Amino acid sequence: MNQSVLLQAIVYLASGVFFVPIAKRLGLGSVLGYLLAGVMIGPAVLGLVGKESHDIMHFAEFGVIIMLFLVGLELEPERLWKLRMPVLGMGGLQVLLTAVLTGGLALTTGLPWQPSLALGMILAMSSTAIVLQTLNEKGLMATAAGQNTFAVLLFQDIAVIPILAIMPLLATYPVASAADHHAHAALIDSLPGWLRPFAVVGAVVGLVLVGRYVMGPVFRIIAQTGLREVFIATALLMVVSISVLMEMVGLSPALGAFVAGVVLANSEYKHELESDIDPFKGLLLGLFFISVGAAINFDLILEKPLLVVGIVIAVMMAKAVVLAVLGKIFKLKTDQNLLFALGLCQVGEFAFVLFSFASQNGILSKEIVDMMTAVVAISMGLTPLVFLANEKLLLPRIGTKETEEKEQDAIEEKNAVIVAGFGRYGNIVGRFLRANNIGTTVLDFDSDRVDILRKLGMKVYYGDASRYDLLESAGAADAKLMIIALDSPEKSLDLVETVKKHFPHLKILVKAVDRDDSYEFMEAGITHIYRETIDSSLRMGVDAMTLLGYRAYQSQRAARLFLKHDERNMGELAALRHDRKQYFSSARQRIRELEELLSSDEKDRWLKDVEDGWDPETLRNEVRQMFP
Amino acid sequence: MSSVLILFAHPALEKSRTNRLLLKACQSVEGVTVNDLYEEYPDFDIDVDREQELLLAHDIIILHHPFYWYSSPAMVKQWQDLVLEHGWAYGREGNALVGKKMLNVITTGGPRRAYEEEGYNRFTLRQFLAPFDQTAFLCKMIYLPPFAIHGTHRLTEPEMRQYASQYKSLLTMLTTDQIDIEDARTRQYMNEFIID
Numbered sequence: 001m002n003q004s005v006l007l008q009a010i011v012y013l014a015s016g017v018f019f020v021p022i023a024k025r026l027g028l029g030s031v032l033g034y035l036l037a038g039v040m041i042g043p044a045v046l047g048l049v050g051k052e053s054h055d056i057m058h059f060a061e062f063g064v065i066i067m068l069f070l071v072g073l074e075l076e077p078e079r080l081w082k083l084r085m086p087v088l089g090m091g092g093l094q095v096l097l098t099a100v101l102t103g104g105l106a107l108t109t110g111l112p113w114q115p116s117l118a119l120g121m122i123l124a125m126s127s128t129a130i131v132l133q134t135l136n137e138k139g140l141m142a143t144a145a146g147q148n149t150f151a152v153l154l155f156q157d158i159a160v161i162p163i164l165a166i167m168p169l170l171a172t173y174p175v176a177s178a179a180d181h182h183a184h185a186a187l188i189d190s191l192p193g194w195l196r197p198f199a200v201v202g203a204v205v206g207l208v209l210v211g212r213y214v215m216g217p218v219f220r221i222i223a224q225t226g227l228r229e230v231f232i233a234t235a236l237l238m239v240v241s242i243s244v245l246m247e248m249v250g251l252s253p254a255l256g257a258f259v260a261g262v263v264l265a266n267s268e269y270k271h272e273l274e275s276d277i278d279p280f281k282g283l284l285l286g287l288f289f290i291s292v293g294a295a296i297n298f299d300l301i302l303e304k305p306l307l308v309v310g311i312v313i314a315v316m317m318a319k320a321v322v323l324a325v326l327g328k329i330f331k332l333k334t335d336q337n338l339l340f341a342l343g344l345c346q347v348g349e350f351a352f353v354l355f356s357f358a359s360q361n362g363i364l365s366k367e368i369v370d371m372m373t374a375v376v377a378i379s380m381g382l383t384p385l386v387f388l389a390n391e392k393l394l395l396p397r398i399g400t401k402e403t404e405e406k407e408q409d410a411i412e413e414k415n416a417v418i419v420a421g422f423g424r425y426g427n428i429v430g431r432f433l434r435a436n437n438i439g440t441t442v443l444d445f446d447s448d449r450v451d452i453l454r455k456l457g458m459k460v461y462y463g464d465a466s467r468y469d470l471l472e473s474a475g476a477a478d479a480k481l482m483i484i485a486l487d488s489p490e491k492s493l494d495l496v497e498t499v500k501k502h503f504p505h506l507k508i509l510v511k512a513v514d515r516d517d518s519y520e521f522m523e524a525g526i527t528h529i530y531r532e533t534i535d536s537s538l539r540m541g542v543d544a545m546t547l548l549g550y551r552a553y554q555s556q557r558a559a560r561l562f563l564k565h566d567e568r569n570m571g572e573l574a575a576l577r578h579d580r581k582q583y584f585s586s587a588r589q590r591i592r593e594l595e596e597l598l599s600s601d602e603k604d605r606w607l608k609d610v611e612d613g614w615d616p617e618t619l620r621n622e623v624r625q626m627f628p
Numbered sequence: 629m630s631s632v633l634i635l636f637a638h639p640a641l642e643k644s645r646t647n648r649l650l651l652k653a654c655q656s657v658e659g660v661t662v663n664d665l666y667e668e669y670p671d672f673d674i675d676v677d678r679e680q681e682l683l684l685a686h687d688i689i690i691l692h693h694p695f696y697w698y699s700s701p702a703m704v705k706q707w708q709d710l711v712l713e714h715g716w717a718y719g720r721e722g723n724a725l726v727g728k729k730m731l732n733v734i735t736t737g738g739p740r741r742a743y744e745e746e747g748y749n750r751f752t753l754r755q756f757l758a759p760f761d762q763t764a765f766l767c768k769m770i771y772l773p774p775f776a777i778h779g780t781h782r783l784t785e786p787e788m789r790q791y792a793s794q795y796k797s798l799l800t801m802l803t804t805d806q807i808d809i810e811d812a813r814t815r816q817y818m819n820e821f822i823i824d
Contacts, residue, residue, distance in 0.1 A: 551640075551642055551670075552666065552667045552668075553639055553667065554642060557670075613639065613640060614639055614640040614701075615643050619781075620737065620781040623737045623738065623781045624782050627739045627742065627779065
């Protein structure tokens with residue numbers, strides 16, 4: 001492999017590893033950390049990366065695409081339909097009004113109307129990457145501000161398409177050579193004009209149909225192989241293919257990924273996809289932010305500091321005012337409106353794409369593009385600080401910090417119980433709880449079973465329950481009980497550890513296969529342990545006694561007492577077992593244990609209670625003596 | 629002809645020879661149904677519908693149990709709590725049991741003289757049974773005095789057999805309506821009707 005690639009990887013990774021934890025520690029958020037890292041390694045400070053950072057940024061834009069795919073996954077079609085008002089109304093008005101206002105400002109500087117309009121439209125964009133990442137990190141996505149922010153960002157992503165279509169019409173400079181043209185327009189440009197709309201519609205319809213009817217079975221087949229990396233590869237392949245397809249027909253790849261996400265939002269592999277792709281999103285977004293930081297042209301800023309700062313402030317103010325007015329119209333409370341308006345007031349990463357497109361099409365001059373690129377980068381860099389200022393300085397003064405709104409369209413159902421493993425054991429527990437109207441979220445790793453259960457209308461999620469991210473998306477943070485009914489003892493122990501580490505509030509009930517299993521769970525500190533055979537064995541014993549002529553009540557009481565005795569016994573043996581491990585092989589140990597068990601079953605140790613109840617011999621004797 | 633339902637409740641029948649004999653004896657009498665509660669519901673989950681149907685199908689209800697702590701074993705209480713529902717057995721709408729007769733059949737270790745006001749237990753058996761009396765009254769049933777076997781701890785085998793046959797006679801008299809109910813209500817013990 002090319003060594004310089006690896007060296008670059010070291011530079012990028014090291015800067016992220018170094019600066020992000022510091023930024024997090026200082027309460028600045030990860031986005032600002034990455035940006036800082038970029039500034040540090042960029043030409044302005046250390047100069048470790050140079051021109052190639054633009055290519056890297058282009059590559060890292062894929063992180064934005066993955067992010068929108070994930071956003072789509074979280075958004076079932078019904079929910080998207082519910083959001084149509086904020087998306088069209090709020091989003092549409094935001095883009096329109098901001099474009100008019102900032103474009104108008106540009107006009108006053110003496111620019112012709114075409115570049116002013118182009119600037120206005122470009123500056124209307126906000127940063128999906130920074131804003132969603134920050135809102136997620138702060139857990140604000142479910143608030144009214146979060147939902148509206150999301151709606152506006154969604155509309156902006158859609159609006160990129162018509163903007164790209166309008167741009168060429170605004171050209172005032174001679175167009176650069178055709179070779180400089182964006183590669184993505186190649187296919188659609190080669191088609192005759194009348195065919196283009198069909199190609200676009202066909203691509204989108206094809207995407208929906210494939211997502212709906214082909215990807216489900218494909219993921220099922222892949223999942224059955226049990227190879228996780230192949231599943232991840234399939235997921236990535238799908239997202240990459242979608243972006244390429246969308247680019248070919250001239251649509252925004254991010255929008256395509258979003259549509260694919262929405263289509264798959266109802267699939268049983270939703271959570272698995274989410275947790276598999278999420279790390280890629282994080283890494284690529286980090287890379288993206290670093291390259292944004294590195295791309296800030298400090299020379300230009302130092303040349304005309306006042307002008308740059310002035311433009312940054314003017315743009316952000318203009319955007320914030322438009323947003324605040326919209327927030328007011330759409331009846332956001334003051335604190336929510338602040339978050340909404342200040343959160344979206346930067347210019348987003350789409351601007352970089354649109355600027356380069358605009359300069360290639362001869363709409364904006366090189367000077368303006370350079371200047372504005374710096375402005376955009378600074379405004380993005382300021383966003384985490386704006387969030388911070390809002391949180392620390394403004395919100396405390398308002399004092400009406402709204403609690404998260406838990407609306408019916410919240411992303412996850414909030415069930416009190418999570419059942420991991422819906423096999424022969426877990427399904428009984430789950431059915432029983434459901435029959436008592438106790439909400440249960442089921443996690444299972446058997447794709448055939450998931451399929452069947454879903455056909456029966458149950459909420460079952462596919463995935464490895466011992467993984468933190470799956471637990472998180474299944475709502476472990478809000479649940480009360482974790483029922484572990486997995487077939488594999490090792491997996492159960494993994495899950496116990498994950499739960500204890502990340503969700504210590506969850507009470508754990510675990511199924512054990514046998515005594516050995518139970519000892520392991522006892523050592524892990526679990527108190528609710530259920531051996532899968534003990535109850536039915538004892539029930540059989542009870543029926544055997546009853547059929548032999550013992551009284552039903554006596555047999556049952558005996559079984560209950562025996563169970564208690566056995567469990568107490570197990571606690572004692574668990575302690576002994578540790579010392580003995582060294583001395584005996586496990587087979588030898590099991591026989592030894594059986595011996596101990598049988599000898600401890602002597603009646604005087606446990607059956608005493610059965611015999612002492614009712615009409616004890618002592619009473620009989622005493623009565624005989626008292627009334628001779 | 630009257631039909632008799634025996635609600636039998638003994639948590640440790642394996643220890644009680646007397647009750648095993650009594651239970652065997654009553655099973656052979658025509659018109660008598662024995663409902664062995666601890667055997668039927670070892671987990672205390674009483675089938676209320678089944679129990680109410682049984683009650684409706686019989687004229688005389690006998691609660692047959694050992695006398696523990698001056699009352700019945702826990703199962704009888706559970707049975708009362710669940711089966712004698714408001715609006716069914718008692719209350720303005722509760723008329724399912726109107727006119728039926730009810731009595732207790734009791735075995736107790738203490739001799740009869742221990743159940744006197746001057747005796748070891750300070751109250752008579754009839755006094756201890758006041759809650760059952762009132763239960764019957766509230767359900768518009770006729771409460772009859774108990775048939776009791778005292779001093780079970782020292783009964784000899786022949787004595788036990790004798791009591792068993794007395795129980796059998798009582799059941800026969802009840803099923804064939806040979807007992808004057810008005811007279812019976814004034815007595816301390818149903819035992820008084822049996823001459824053998």
